[in-house]
Amino acid sequence: MIERRTLLKHLDTILQTAKFRDYCPNGLQVEGHEHIGHIVTGVTASQALVDAAIERGADTILVHHGYFWKGEDERVTGIKRERLKALLANDINLIAYHLPLDSHPVYGNNVQLADVLNLQIDGPLSEEDSTMPGLIGRLPQPMTAREFSELLGEALQRQPLHIGEETDVIETIxxxxGAAQGYLQAAVNAGVDAFLTGEINExxxxxxxxxxxxxxxxxxxxxxxYGVKALGEYLQQEFDLLVEFIDVDNPV
Ligand SMILES: [Zn+2]
Known part of the structure; x- marks a missing residue:
């Protein structure tokens, strides 16, 4: 058990939340139990994740994608009402970290993905824009684009979409x-062979x-x-909490 306030202060410190100008509030988004002993972690605070947390008797949900995004309809109606109603009725804290959890040098999504794929990290994706998350580096060894697609499919349990010549050998990446298709130009500027992100557009x-x-x-x-999962595992060790990562499948 840990006091909510103490946990939040610790998270804000290690994730350097104050440094970021984000599209959503970072930290506590919905207030629940004052004491935290059982956390469910997940990528997105969807209704399915909220329901899973209730079923397991968790007092806190920790996610990468929370609520209250800039530009969204502020009214508490529809699915937003349903999600908030379930959280409030069950006294569950919703804690969310967006950009701070993309960029963190240990628990960040980008560093954790490198770990999963055995990528060597050489530096930031953009030398000019220090606020841009993302990294550049190298594959474990030079391989064809087809081989890298297979590696991705196995490591992430999802077949990637690849644009380019399958037989080309690639090394730098x-x-x-997430949805960083808009950062492709930064990768082009960095002169790497390939760019990897979650989504693509026309x-x-x-x-x-x-x-x-x-x-x-x-x-x-x-x-x-991988970021929120790693952060949850760290919290479990550091504070002797019960932490469960729940992967609510999403094909996108
Ligand atoms: Zn995302």
Whole structure:
């Protein structure tokens, strides 16, 4: 058991929350139990994750994608009402960390994905923009784009979409988890052979083809499972809490 206030202070300190200008509030989003002993972690605070947390008797949910995104309808109606109603009725804390959990040097999604894929990290994706999450580095060894697709499929249990010549050999790579298709240009500027992110859009296909940069779209959810999972495992050790990671499948 730990006091909610103490846990939040600790998380804000290690994740350096104050440094980020984010699209959502980081930290406590919905207040529940004052004492925390059982945390469910997951990528997104969907109704399915909330229901799973209730079923397990958890007092806290810790996620990468919480609520209250900039630009969304502020009214408490529809699915937002249902999710909040379930949290409040069960006194469950909702704690969310977005950009701080992409960028963290140990628990961040980008560093954790590198770990899962055995990528060597050489530096940030963008030298000019220090607020841009994402990294550049190298594959475990030079391999064809097809071989890297297979490696991704096995490691993430989801087949990636690849744009480029399957037989090309690639070695250097830039990556950013989630919906970072807009950062392809940063990878092009960095001069890497390939770019890996969770999602892809129509213009990114042309940019990839016309610059000769291989694009791997490996799943928003699939690339962002590992940060919150690692953070939860750390909390379990540090504070002797019960922490369970629940993977609510999402094909995107
Ligand atoms: Zn995301």
């Amino acid at each position: 830039g990556w950013c988890t 213009p990114a296909v042309h940019l990839a083809r016309e610059t000769g940069t291989h694009f791997f779209s490996a799943g928003h959810h699939a690339t962002e499972r």
